[in-house]
Amino acid sequence: MADPTLAAGPVDPALAAGANDLLPTERGLTARTRWALRAWWLTAAMWTRAIMSYRASFVLMLAANLVVTFLDFVVVILMFRHTDQLGGWTLAELGFLYGTSGFALGMANLLVGSVDGLGERIRAGTLDTMLIRPAPALAQVCAERFSLRRLGRPAQAIAVLAWSLTALDVSWTWDRALLVPVLLVCGTAIFAAIFVGFAALQFWWGEAKEIQNAFTYGGATVLHYPPTVFAKELVAGTVFGIPLAFVNWLPALHILDRPDPLGLPAAFQYASPLAAVLALVAAGLAWRAGLRAYRGTGS
């Protein structure tokens, strides 16, 4: 593509401004997704390198994180010193719920948790500096301040899950075994969608972070316990509203061979991938609408 602006002025062409600006722009859904993931990866890798230069501090923080999250499950164990069952579920079964919910939340927090600082970025004007870079703003916001320190929670959750899997009295069929990794991935995706979707509210309302916390950290705590201890309305809300039930409750019913307190069709117990996709799409649309409102399109 010949461009007359390149020829302007007494300029050495090898040093001319604009020599590098004709790189293709990513088009199409797959190319754009790859490109967004690349931007996320580059930023996260850079933060990891920066943090690893203070290795001792990193190790201490990770250890502290592990201890704190471990104490979290001790509370559940102590509860079972006074009772054998909670809502009809055993300690090993609670361990399964705890491990899956903790892992999904922890991984989502690791991957996209930084998005909750959006309101702060808007106030400080640092979102603008992201919008002038050739990378998706969402990928940049999510990867900013990426820290492997946040691995503490999912690591502890995996340990609890591993223990519960050995302690559970389950007849393992292939579909039950397959559901475990599937629900871990889908649960992570659902929590990631909740992080992003509710963070997008901060485009309109700076204080929306509290709502987000209620559904992420609050939601994960609810999922530590069996659905039978909660009111049916709440459980229905996590199926048909914010799809938290698909993180672990519904697939757990199948894996642990428990009756559904809502009496929903069995298909729901396999529907986590569908719920995850829908949640991600909804979160993506919310983000896009928010960014459009911020930039001033459409209105």
Added chain:
Amino acid sequence: MALIELDDVRRTFTVRAKVGRLKREKREVRAVDGLSFTVQAGECVGYIGPNGAGKSTTIKMLTGILVPSGGRLRVAGVDPARERVALARRIGVVFGQRTTLWWDLPLRDSYELARRIYRIPERRYRTNLERCVELLDLGALLDTPVRQLSLGQRMRGDLAAALLHDPRVLYLDEPTIGLDVVSKSRVRDFLREVNRDRGTTVLLTTHDLTDIEQLCDRVMVIDHGRVVYDGGLDGLHAAGESERTLVVDLAEARPPIEVAGARVVKVEGPRQWLAFPAQQSAAPIVAAVADRYPMVDLSVREPAIEDVIARMYAEVAIG
């Protein structure tokens, strides 16, 4: 070829103000109100105006951050609102008030990350980085995290970051704000060099008119979202009806001098200040004064560009 083109660009903001206890009133504020101008490749343009005139809004539209409410806008061949990412590769932006670098990362890492995100070819990147490091004297700072840099150092770091990907247009939003004299002159030298040797088009907003005097061959004055002056610095004097001042020391204190073509603006003992239009020659006034009054000494003062612009803002505010 025009590198920046604006045709009747508008941008309104809806402001919600509380009226009474529950009622909220919506009000439209026109930040930019029918802006039209073009900037040719290789120009260095100063974009000035009082606070709230619409300068930052314009810069944000030119960088693709904000979408115009109306009008046509093109920068380096693309529509900034619709092709933000293609535009990002063609422009460099420096905000004086906040850094575009990664706050906790050392400069070197920030640059390296920029290289990958902008996909700058390796050789090109090294050439550009070496050049910036040399011209901006960044060598000793490369391993320092941005948060530990002084304002002047950070600004130099930001300038380098904005130029690593060979942008065609460089926007600078108050690049010398808060800098000391030495840092200011270093930034100006660098910008002059970039504009001359690379042909990078520069558009800068500033409150420091020395920036304009030393860098820009063209000034645009904007107020209430409209261009009120567009031209050279010399023309600004004429447009602003600027005045030169004749300072006369008389032999003794006297009532204000009466002379055609000038008016007394200040009297202090035997010294009197007479203002007259900048384009007019001082000679006939000096002659007329000397003819009628015993004069000890005299001097002529050129108008300060600050005063010219201050007067221009005031006029716009009244009119």
